[in-house]
Amino acid sequence: MLTFVALLLGLACAPSGGNPTPTPAPKPQGAGSGPAPVAGGAGPKQWPNPPAMAIDPNKQYTATISTNVGDMKAQLFAKEAPNTVNNFVFLARQNFYDGTPFHRIIAGFMVQTGDPTGTGRGGPGYRFRDELPKDREYERGTLAMANAGPDTQGSQFFICHADLKGKLQKNYTIFGKVTDGLDMLDKIANTPVKASATGEPSAPTQDVHISTVTIEEQ
Numbered sequence: 001m002l003t004f005v006a007l008l009l010g011l012a013c014a015p016s017g018g019n020p021t022p023t024p025a026p027k028p029q030g031a032g033s034g035p036a037p038v039a040g041g042a043g044p045k046q047w048p049n050p051p052a053m054a055i056d057p058n059k060q061y062t063a064t065i066s067t068n069v070g071d072m073k074a075q076l077f078a079k080e081a082p083n084t085v086n087n088f089v090f091l092a093r094q095n096f097y098d099g100t101p102f103h104r105i106i107a108g109f110m111v112q113t114g115d116p117t118g119t120g121r122g123g124p125g126y127r128f129r130d131e132l133p134k135d136r137e138y139e140r141g142t143l144a145m146a147n148a149g150p151d152t153q154g155s156q157f158f159i160c161h162a163d164l165k166g167k168l169q170k171n172y173t174i175f176g177k178v179t180d181g182l183d184m185l186d187k188i189a190n191t192p193v194k195a196s197a198t199g200e201p202s203a204p205t206q207d208v209h210i211s212t213v214t215i216e217e218q
Contacts, residue, residue: 007151017130018140021159023066024088029182035178043123044096044116044117044122044124045080045094045096045132046124046125047124047125047126048125048126049124049126050083050087050128051086051087052128053083053086054086054089054090055078055085055086055089056078056208057078057079057082057085057095057217058079058215059078059080059217060075060078060125060216060217060218061075061076061085061089061215061216061217061218062074062075062076062179062211062216062218063076063088063089063092063176063213063214063215063218064213064214065181065213066210066211066213066214067102067184067188067208067209067210068207068209068211068214069184069187069208070181070183070184070187071181071183071184072159072178072181072182072184073179073180074143074178074179075079075173075176075177075179076088076089076143076176077175077176077177078173078176080136080174081131081173081174081175082128082129082131083128083131084128084131084145084153084173084175085176086176087128087155087216088157088175088176088213091155092214092215093126093215094200095172095212096116096124096155097113097114097116097181097210097212097213098154098167098210098211098212098213099116099209099210099211100113100114100115100116100118100209100210101113101115101118101204101207102188102191102204102208102209102210103115103119103120103203104117104120104158104196104200104203105156105188105189105191105193105202105203105205105208106161106189106193106200106202107156107161107189107190108161108162108189109113109160109161109162109164110160110161110164111158111159111161111185111188111189112146112156112157112158112159112161113156113158113209113210114146114155114156114158115155115156116156121155122155122156123154123155123156123158124154125154126154127151127152127153127154128151128153128154129145129151129153129171130145130150130151130153130171130173131159131173131175132170132171132172132173133170133173133174136174137163137164137165137166138160138163138164138165138167138168138172138174139160139163139164139165139177139210140160140161140163140182141159141160141177141178141179141182142159142160142164142174142176142178143157143158143159143174143175143176143177143178144157144159144160144172144173144174144175144179145157145158145172145173145175146158146172147171147172150171155171155211157206158172159178159184160183161186161189169187178200188208191204191205191206191208192204192205192206193205200204202204211217
């Protein structure tokens with residue numbers, strides 16, 4: 001059985017250097033505020049820089065993460081992690097997450113998504129600084145950013161399937177928590193898996209993906 005240390009190391013899923021490799025796509029119609037995507041051929045949308053601040057940290061933001069097995073609703077921590085929430089909101093409103101698979105699933109640990117390529121190496125074309133948690137813990141239902149080391153977060157994130165307080169180092173930005181739909185999280189986490197390319201038993205054998213992410217601002 002894999003050690004917990006090995007599982008933690010697997011959260012570093014972005015490339016070790018440079019920008020993610022997927023071919024960028026043209027700017028979609030109706031794009032919201034933020035940098036324009038890099039021009040290119042078919043493939044996931046890419047941008048050269050993180051989005052400009054477009055949220056109000058004093059407002060309340062919630063995200064409905066609709067998946068092909070059901071919906072989860074999450075409160076976003078805009079005051080605690082404004083840049084990360086702004087990034088998540090921007091990508092959601094750009095439909096970046098639509099159709100994105102949960103490419104790494106470990107029941108009792110976490111489920112990971114946010115890479116449209118499904119390889120664990122994809123991203124939005126940029127990286128930005130961490131906003132590491134001080135007072136919050138990695139509780140069941142917590143949304144946190146995956147990374148490949150300090151200040152390398154982009155679009156990939158994970159949702160804690162179990163309470164990982166004291167088991168996971170505070171190296172990953174916490175930016176929200178599931179408030180409704182934990183049963184859907186259980187469904188995703190209990191998807192049958194096989195060995196991944198690295199030998200980790202975390203590659204889902206059934207399709208489970210985000211259909212869309214809807215943001216509400218109050």
